Amino acid sequence: MLYKVIHIGKYIKKVADEKEIPMERICNFLNKDEEFVNALFESSSVDTDILLRCSKLLEYDFFRIYSSHLILYAPPSAVNKNQQKTDTTPQFRKNIYTQEIKDFIMKKITSGEMTQSDVISEYSIPKSTLHRWLQKKNNEL
Known part of the structure; x- marks a missing residue:
């Protein structure tokens, strides 16, 4: 998908x-x-x-x-630490990845379409998270 x-x-x-x-x-x-x-x-x-x-x-x-699209393609929000939080709308964590997203990313890497650093920079996935996914995939093989 x-x-x-x-x-x-x-x-x-x-x-x-x-x-x-x-x-x-x-x-x-x-x-x-x-x-x-x-x-x-x-x-x-x-x-x-x-x-x-x-x-x-x-x-x-x-x-x-749509949530998957936001996780993959929405730019990370710029956080101003000096600004007080006055927003009353619910805030959702962006770093909750569904299995479909993990599979999508892993397919990109295993097919050679993207490198690990490409994935990290394109989708703003933390390096440690990506390495954990790769390690889990290698353990399954």
Whole structure:
């Protein structure tokens, strides 16, 4: 899975096809007609309420695709230590990597597409974390 370019409609259609969910059930669950659902499958972006309903129906977390994109491609935030924290919005840790992300990174390294230093600089993954992943992979072999 390529996390850089996300066409969420294609992912929704793929999961629906894999789980063999009939179009009629999708339409009933979303309370929409078949034309809307087909347009949904063709859409590169989806309203969050619809995406949440699709996630429930298909028992698949489509939001994780976007979270993976943020982990891999969002620049690290600049932290000003002198600035007091006045933000009341929830703060999420960026260094929580899903297994899909680990597999994606390991595939890049093992295929020779990227070096370890490329991965560290491109995705801001700490060197110690990457070495731990590599060591675990070597132990599994």
